[in-house]
Amino acid sequence: MAFLTDTLPLRSRRRRAESWYEMEGGTIAIFVIGAVAILCVVPMLQLLFAAGGVLRDGLPRAADLLASASVLRATGNSLLIAAGSTVLAMVLGVAVAVILTCMEMRTRRYLGFLFVLSLMVAPQVSALAFKTLAGPSSPILNTLGLAPAPGTPNPMLGFGGIILVMGLHHAPLVALTVAAGLSRVPKSLVEAALLDGAGAWTVVTRIILPVARLYLLSAALLAFVAGVGNFGIPALLGLPVGVTTLPTMVYRQLASFGRGGIENAALVSMLIALIAGAAVIASAWIMARRDVRTDGERGLEPFIEDLNARRICEVALWVIFTFAIILPIASLLATSLVPAYGVTLNFETLTFSQFTGTLWDQALVRRAFANSLIFSGSAAVILSVLALFLAYIVDRRLSRIRLAIMPIVEMPYALPGVVVAIACILLFVNPLPVVGFTIYGTGWIILFAYLASFLAIAVKPVMAAVSSLERSVEEAAILDGASVADRLTKIILPIVLPSVVAGGLMAFLIAFNELTISALLWSAGTETLGVALLNLEDAGLGTEAAALAVVATCVVAGLMAALEAAHRFFPDNALPWHQLCPRKTS
């Protein structure tokens, strides 16, 4: 029995030194396991029960629902959009990852930053930006005289637009995953090929990509899951023309029919979970089979020296990013500077009133800012603490069940937000047993969903930092009689603090931009920025919506810039855009 070791004084000191590592911190372990169970396991079980209930009550009814024209159509649309956007995201993402990893260019860091920024910008903001860019009233196209004629439908509305915007939005996700794989390609392999006289193209296509193929597959699956679960883009570009995907269909049904449809929504969200889950499991299986690089070998570093090739690629990337990222945001800005939607921007119509008055006068907008800050801020703080405990305990005491606990932690993040949100509604819609009250309809339910969804984000960097800690310092402290709490606060925390902060900030950024969860869980007074944007759009206040999107984008860009300015304090690769651009060491 593990806990008996302390009562056996005859054991050698060496033996003790090994055992403390796995035996202590029982209270923390119980706390961590409890938190993971409540946040990650209970909601999913609740969802399973609800869906199971529908199946038990009437298999024919459930079959009717799942085979109904609207569900079939939404499923087909979801699969088509996810697949299409994955293809686009793969093409662009892999190209960017390869170029940024293999070539040292002057503006490499800016390119990486910009690319990751486009991922961090909320998807609904991206959708809005592209919509304002492409339509007949496009401020930028009108200035250039290239705008479509009045009466032309906005090309961004419908399948093509959704696939395009989603593909561009998920391309950085692909690039980040692929870059992680590329960094594991042994440098020696590339050097050997170059010595043999292989050209850069051959090295990339015949050596690097084949070696990183599992990461490519995993990136594709990731983009697919993100596409199935995305809500903001099809909500803005699909719903106005009647194109529904599974998440937007669930949203529309819940929004229009209230809680009456919750059981059907549970069943449909199980369908979403099934599609996304299959891809997640496939991806996990693939990654478990990856070849691990041996310790002695160094990873891939920029190796393409040809100046012409570097210049061409650099210019090409800037051109693509201008069209895919800069122009849409500029068009959003232009739309926010006119007095009414549809007015052409020029010196006479230019107004800052949306920013100076209109937006701020609205309690909804002020409240949305405060709520988004409070919800994502508290989630980030709580998650940072939880992540520290979780990483420490999983590394120490629970190392044997690590393989079981980590997938549980990652599950809510991997599943689409609509699934998590519905699980939370089911969990809290009735008063809790024993205590007799409910957090349904309050801000707490949104916070709960954020904690469940984003724990995986916060814990990732901390896990990496804790597992690379030397044991010797702690062992010395133990000999001096330091308790677990002492060691955690005085030794571990100071060393891993940057990782804890980095994880917390990433969780904050993602929660701050979130829409899917809050779109289903908001109620009086708990609107988030995402909900406010959707609401302004819906009320026809196009210029106000654009202004809000501009402000939210500035907040995200500002935070990322602050992180970049402080990057020295963070561990290597804690900032995603740095993962894209590995430094040359020799």
Add this chain to the structure above:
Amino acid sequence: MNSLAKILIAGASLLATASAAFAIEGKLTLYTSQPNDDAQQTVDAFMAKYPDVEVTFVRDGTTKIVAKLRAELEAGNSPADLLLIADSVTMEGLAKDGYLKAYEEADVSDYADEMQDPERMWFPTKLITTGIIYNTNAPMKPTSWKDLLGEEARNQVAMPSPLTSGAALIHTHSIVETLDTGWDYYEQLAANGAQASGGNGGVLKAVAGGEKLYGMVVEFLPIREKAKGAPVDFVFPEEGVSAISEPVAILDGTQNEEAAQAFVDFLLSEEGQELAAKQGYMPALADVAPPEGFPSLAEISFLTIDPAKALESAEADKEKFAEIFGQN
């Protein structure tokens, strides 16, 4: 009980009423389908008059906000005290299910009888009509509902869906009941490529942004945006327009009835009606002049319907509409 005690009790209760009227305070939650900025102005004006009352409002399309409200009422924990939505038919439905509280003492003597609920469950606050919006770059200036069926309007018409918008539900019912073409009109619209989804805001954006050239929409949106410079105009079609009264009602479960009644009084007062006119709405009180850009009430012809019948057929109307326009 002796008479002295009776007098004392009567006096005490009189005092209680008087002081309650005096000290109107506390919190109010308003569920509304008004656009955000109007709801904000209304709430701000009320709070300026009653500084001790703090009003929070929640906005969404009529259908959505009522779905939310009903879900909360069934769960027994809605924060809502007041409801201000597009149409009286939805209000009738809520009143029938016992969710509304009558306010019999409300002063509606200056309002037209035919707009009123005899049971005083809800009160009209404005007159909102649905007509035709068009982009000023469009080749045709529509004057009749039938113009939206022509070749020039092919694939160019946007309209709100009754599945989302309360005004659109009444509008659909009005068109079907009063135009001699009935549902055939909507079938022809669908065949002509008309797009129906979302609320009135989406229609405004589509037409102002030039993605569609024509649309059915509530009048105040285009009239207001036109004044701000947007390339849109509004017409009252010759057959007439449908109308809703944007009623306000007090919810049965309100925690603060005095303040809720004060809010209703404020909307019905001349001051409240003038605010509505200033916001660009046709006031429900005939004495208050309509805002610029509106014809006088007498010049508008209405497609008049029977509200009871409208309530009866509301669900069937939604289904029929969804079937014609291929929505779920």
